[in-house]
Amino acid sequence: MILTQVFRAMQPKSILDECNMESGRIYTRTMVEHWRIWRKHEVWLSQFDDMHMNDFLFKETTLHAHSRDAAQEGFAKAAKTTHALRKAGIADAQFPHKTKYWKTTVWKNTGIRVRDGIAFLARARGLAPICVQLPFDLQHLKIVEARLVYNRKISRYEWHFVIDDGKEPIMRSEGASVGVDKGEIHPAVITDGNTALVISARELRSTGQGLAKAISILDARKAKMKRGSKRYKRMSKAKAKARRVASARQRDILHKVSRAVVEYAVEANAKEIIIGDVRDIADGINIGKHTNQKISLWPHGKLRSYIAYKALMQGMEILLEDEHHTTQTCPNCGSRKKPSGRIYSCGECGFVGHRDVVGASNILSRRLFGELGRVQIASEMYRHPYFLKQGHA
Numbered sequence: 001m002i003l004t005q006v007f008r009a010m011q012p013k014s015i016l017d018e019c020n021m022e023s024g025r026i027y028t029r030t031m032v033e034h035w036r037i038w039r040k041h042e043v044w045l046s047q048f049d050d051m052h053m054n055d056f057l058f059k060e061t062t063l064h065a066h067s068r069d070a071a072q073e074g075f076a077k078a079a080k081t082t083h084a085l086r087k088a089g090i091a092d093a094q095f096p097h098k099t100k101y102w103k104t105t106v107w108k109n110t111g112i113r114v115r116d117g118i119a120f121l122a123r124a125r126g127l128a129p130i131c132v133q134l135p136f137d138l139q140h141l142k143i144v145e146a147r148l149v150y151n152r153k154i155s156r157y158e159w160h161f162v163i164d165d166g167k168e169p170i171m172r173s174e175g176a177s178v179g180v181d182k183g184e185i186h187p188a189v190i191t192d193g194n195t196a197l198v199i200s201a202r203e204l205r206s207t208g209q210g211l212a213k214a215i216s217i218l219d220a221r222k223a224k225m226k227r228g229s230k231r232y233k234r235m236s237k238a239k240a241k242a243r244r245v246a247s248a249r250q251r252d253i254l255h256k257v258s259r260a261v262v263e264y265a266v267e268a269n270a271k272e273i274i275i276g277d278v279r280d281i282a283d284g285i286n287i288g289k290h291t292n293q294k295i296s297l298w299p300h301g302k303l304r305s306y307i308a309y310k311a312l313m314q315g316m317e318i319l320l321e322d323e324h325h326t327t328q329t330c331p332n333c334g335s336r337k338k339p340s341g342r343i344y345s346c347g348e349c350g351f352v353g354h355r356d357v358v359g360a361s362n363i364l365s366r367r368l369f370g371e372l373g374r375v376q377i378a379s380e381m382y383r384h385p386y387f388l389k390q391g392h393a
Contacts, residue, residue, distance in 0.1 A: 004163075026068055027074050051072045051073070066111050067105055071106070079095055105148040143162070145162045154240060171315045172315045180261060183359075189359065191357065204250060219239075251302075258303060259385070276359065277320040332346065332349050343355060
């Protein structure tokens with residue numbers, strides 16, 4: 001199974017900057033020559049023609065030959081994506097045309113050697129390789145490629161090592177289905193149609209809100225300082241540190257929430273996890289600055305990706321289901337009512353239940369029966385999948 005391991009880059013920043021600047025320069029050269037040929041001769045060069053022309057015109061580089069190839073391939077991949085978007089009907093999709101001063105550097109497995117737990121990433125002939133101390137769990141696995149990524153949120157370089165652990169998950173052909181409703185206060189509520197698990201992690205929301213408030217205060221202070229001064233730089237470092245701390249805390253909580261979801265699915269002997277599709281929740285709406293901020297800080301995409309790869313390791317499939325009106329439809333009589341607060345109370349039949357549990361049951365109902373209101377939950381459980389300040393919960 002292909003996995004990606006992320007850890008901090010401890011090498012001198014000057015060397016790492018040089019690599020990503022060179023990748024950006026190679027990408028830009030490839031793009032410029034491609035469009036020059038198109039303007040003069042109206043000939044669309046293929047990926048390999050672009051690469052061969054770039055290699056012929058610009059022979060000097062500090063990168064390994066295959067790292068240079070990866071930077072050149074970046075333009076062809078971006079152009080291919082634009083072709084696909086236009087073919088799908090998105091007429092305003094633009095081909096790559098902007099200069100890249102920085103670009104992620106990629107080392108393919110041909111440029112990586114591992115010895116005594118250290119990965120040696122090759123550069124151009126005559127230059128010393130970059131030595132990366134691998135985490136213990138990576139030292140005996142097959143490395144597919146390595147990426148040098150600059151994380152703008154935390155203002156640091158990170159190594160992204162893509163590895164193959166040699167294990168192929170066996171997908172389940174039989175089993176139950178479980179539905180997951182993602183929320184802002186309760187990150188996930190999962191049900192198999194009999195029981196429901198409400199995962200509560202309010203710290204996840206408070207982490208995002210705390211970061212937004214801290215950034216707002218620091219930005220206001222920076223605005224009063226002279227750009228480039230020592231105080232200005234200290235304030236920039238303070239912002240980066242706040243982002244690092246919040247990002248690490250958020251990632252930790254999301255991993256624990258996703259693990260709790262998958263563990264429930266395994267106990268329910270599920271073959272598939274049905275997740276409510278909220279990818280378009282913020283598209284084209286304006287519901288006030290406070291609510292807009294809550295939605296923008298909601299990391300539902302990260303949670304879905306964490307659940308997806310953990311479920312795949314257990315042989316379960318992830319499917320997305322339309323979540324419209326799932327928290328407004330009574331699972332007992334099918335009538336619709338928009339709830340206020342965390343409790344759903346039906347005015348027609350008197351049903352009372354947790355709003356997010358109603359949402360999860362209706363997501364499962366839509367998947368199994370093609371309509372809402374066909375799945376009723378017998379019991380609910382609550383869980384806090386992280387360590388509270390007062391102790392373990």
